[in-house]
Amino acid sequence: MKFDLFTLKKYDYKKIRNLKDNAIRKILFGFGATAVIFIIIILVFLLIEGLPFFLEGDGIDFFTGDVWDPSSPNTPRYGILPMVLGTFLVTLGAIVIAVPIGIGCSIYLAEIAHPKIRETLKPIIEILAGIPSVVYGFFALIILSTWIDDFFNSTTKLNALTGSIMLAIMMLPIIISLSEDAIRSVPQEMKEASLALGLSKWDTIRGVVVPAALSGITAAIILGVARAIGETMTVLMATGNAPVISFDMLSSMRTMTATIAIEMGEVPFGSTHYHSLFAVGIVLFAITFIVNFIADRVMKRFREKY
Amino acid sequence: MKWKTIKEHIIYSLLRLSGLFIVCTLAILLFYILSGGIGKISWEFLTNFPTNGMMSGGIFPMILGTLSLMTLTMLIALPLGIFSAIYLVEYAKPGRFTNAIRLAVHNLAGVPSIVYGLVGLGLFVVFLGLGLSLVSAALTLAIMVLPIIIASSQEALRAVPQNIREGALALGSTKWETTCHHVLPYALPGMLTGSILALSRAAGETAPIIMTGAAFYMTHLPSSIFDEFMALPYSIYTLATQSSNAEATRPTVFGAILVLLLIVLCMNLVAIIVRNYYRRKYRW
Numbered sequence: 001m002k003f004d005l006f007t008l009k010k011y012d013y014k015k016i017r018n019l020k021d022n023a024i025r026k027i028l029f030g031f032g033a034t035a036v037i038f039i040i041i042i043l044v045f046l047l048i049e050g051l052p053f054f055l056e057g058d059g060i061d062f063f064t065g066d067v068w069d070p071s072s073p074n075t076p077r078y079g080i081l082p083m084v085l086g087t088f089l090v091t092l093g094a095i096v097i098a099v100p101i102g103i104g105c106s107i108y109l110a111e112i113a114h115p116k117i118r119e120t121l122k123p124i125i126e127i128l129a130g131i132p133s134v135v136y137g138f139f140a141l142i143i144l145s146t147w148i149d150d151f152f153n154s155t156t157k158l159n160a161l162t163g164s165i166m167l168a169i170m171m172l173p174i175i176i177s178l179s180e181d182a183i184r185s186v187p188q189e190m191k192e193a194s195l196a197l198g199l200s201k202w203d204t205i206r207g208v209v210v211p212a213a214l215s216g217i218t219a220a221i222i223l224g225v226a227r228a229i230g231e232t233m234t235v236l237m238a239t240g241n242a243p244v245i246s247f248d249m250l251s252s253m254r255t256m257t258a259t260i261a262i263e264m265g266e267v268p269f270g271s272t273h274y275h276s277l278f279a280v281g282i283v284l285f286a287i288t289f290i291v292n293f294i295a296d297r298v299m300k301r302f303r304e305k306y
Numbered sequence: 307m308k309w310k311t312i313k314e315h316i317i318y319s320l321l322r323l324s325g326l327f328i329v330c331t332l333a334i335l336l337f338y339i340l341s342g343g344i345g346k347i348s349w350e351f352l353t354n355f356p357t358n359g360m361m362s363g364g365i366f367p368m369i370l371g372t373l374s375l376m377t378l379t380m381l382i383a384l385p386l387g388i389f390s391a392i393y394l395v396e397y398a399k400p401g402r403f404t405n406a407i408r409l410a411v412h413n414l415a416g417v418p419s420i421v422y423g424l425v426g427l428g429l430f431v432v433f434l435g436l437g438l439s440l441v442s443a444a445l446t447l448a449i450m451v452l453p454i455i456i457a458s459s460q461e462a463l464r465a466v467p468q469n470i471r472e473g474a475l476a477l478g479s480t481k482w483e484t485t486c487h488h489v490l491p492y493a494l495p496g497m498l499t500g501s502i503l504a505l506s507r508a509a510g511e512t513a514p515i516i517m518t519g520a521a522f523y524m525t526h527l528p529s530s531i532f533d534e535f536m537a538l539p540y541s542i543y544t545l546a547t548q549s550s551n552a553e554a555t556r557p558t559v560f561g562a563i564l565v566l567l568l569i570v571l572c573m574n575l576v577a578i579i580v581r582n583y584y585r586r587k588y589r590w
Binding site: 002017018020021024025027028029031032033034035036038041042045046048049100101102104105107108109112113117120123124125126127128131132133134135137138139141142143172176177200201208213214226227230232236237239257260262264265269277278283284285288289291292296 | 310314317318320322323325327328329331332335338339364367384385388390392393394397406407410411413414415417418419420421422423424425427428429432433449452453456480481482483506507509510511512513515517539542543546547556559563566568569570571574578584586
């Protein structure tokens with residue numbers, strides 16, 4: 001054994017290979033951890049920059065105040081309510097428009113459409129999903145707003161309804177592709193059993209397929225809502241950005257995302273105003289986190305079912 | 307019975323109509339963008355600097371800014387995303403830490419883009435002192451597209467059949483050799499597809515770069531990655547909303563949108579072609 005150079009070498013070679021393999025395993029572990037590190041960094045930085053605002057004593061007014069006027073020289077007011085309401089109403093409008101069309105389209109794609117039509121519609125939906133939000137925003141600003149103005153005779157050209165319609169169009173690709181997946185994953189046997197019992201195709205869809213896929217469709221809608229809440233450029237360009245409390249969909253509104261985008265460029269670093277925008281960011285982060293969490297739960301339940 | 311058939315016909319037409327709505331939306335959108343922008347596209351428009359308050363001249367610095375931002379973003383995000391995915395699919399054992407990674411990836415994907423902008427400003431621009439620069443914006447966008455790249459790479463790796471791995475391991479190769487020589491080559495096209503889609507998303511993203519380095523107007527090209535830059539989406543936004551003479555800059559905006567759309571849609575198209583080609587090539 002002592003003189004057998006060949007086996008010694010072979011043994012060393014194997015050792016080196018194993019060492020290398022272990023080293024790579026450790027390096028890859030480091031890469032795997034990046035996502036965790038990033039999410040922690042995001043949380044930490046939002047808190048570091050946002051908490052000083054609450055510590056300065058405006059915390060209660062922040063959540064209950066109905067005036068957002070940070071640039072007032074004497075009494076700056078930081079009430080987030082107008083923006084929360086703006087985000088809520090614009091999103092609600094988008095849901096009302098997008099949900100029926102989205103569900104209808106996904107049923108059509110999954111159950112009714114001829115395979116050839118399906119093959120052409122799917123890329124169209126993908127393209128819609130790929131169009132940058134600033135392009136949607138521009139379309140809303142230049143073209144859609146004049147249509148709304150002509151049709152409703154609104155007082156302001158840029159209003160919540162314009163934003164809602166645009167957001168609905170941006171939500172649709174998510175809702176359609178995820179609901180279609182959900183509808184398609186309903187087992188074939190269930191449909192066949194229903195048809196064998198003499199139900200028509202529509203009755204099967206309405207009575208068997210859609211109820212069976214309902215939790216998947218719900219998750220798709222919630223994910224679409226999360227996207228709408230977090231969307232910035234479209235609402236920034238479409239809704240007119242007046243931070244006032246109003247329930248009129250034809251009046252100008254401002255969302256949380258738009259507030260951050262508009263004001264971040266103008267505030268001095270470290271001022272109360274600067275920290276207040278991070279506080280808005282924390283609220284926004286918390287809302288989308290909760291909405292995504294709910295979607296995740298619903299989706300999990302759907303996956304476990306089938 | 308007859309009423310029922312009529313009812314079904316009505317319902318089916320409504321469902322078809324919702325499909326038609328999607329087609330019409332895209333058609334209207336593309337029609338207005340094309341009719342507004344096609345006359346503006348010329349060699350001069352693509353290769354010249356803007357002049358006269360961006361009412362005339364070209365959009366070359368914006369195109370270059372967007373392309374360099376995309377390249378830099380990919381250089382950062384691609385290795386991170388692909389290696390994270392390899393770890394998650396090939397190496398990670400089920401446990402608390404793996405769950406934490408999954409949860410983190412999932413949550414990163416749900417964070418609104420404007421929040422990435424805030425964090426990019428706080429972390430890269432101010433805390434790390436990179437300033438308003440190309441590299442700050444690219445780092446911000448890289449974190450933003452990371453979950454997309456990880457998710458699509460994971461999917462591509464999972465699609466490689468288990469018996470290929472078992473065959474390689476049975477012949478005595480180590481875990482890394484198996485992954486590198488026998489799994490990655492088959493998963494790479496899928497990973498590429500997802501990455502191209504992520505890249506196209508980064509190209510059109512506006513909100514994060516507003517705060518991390520995009521400039522409204524510059525007379526020179528960025529001299530290094532630590533310089534500010536002009537980018538197509540940001541210029542579209544500022545010219546459309548804050549220009550002193552909105553009517554006069556409109557053709558430039560339309561042209562810029564058309565160029566941005568072309569970049570984004572071309573990448574989408576490439577991704578779809580790559581996917582379809584390899585889907586046909588490897589059928590397990």
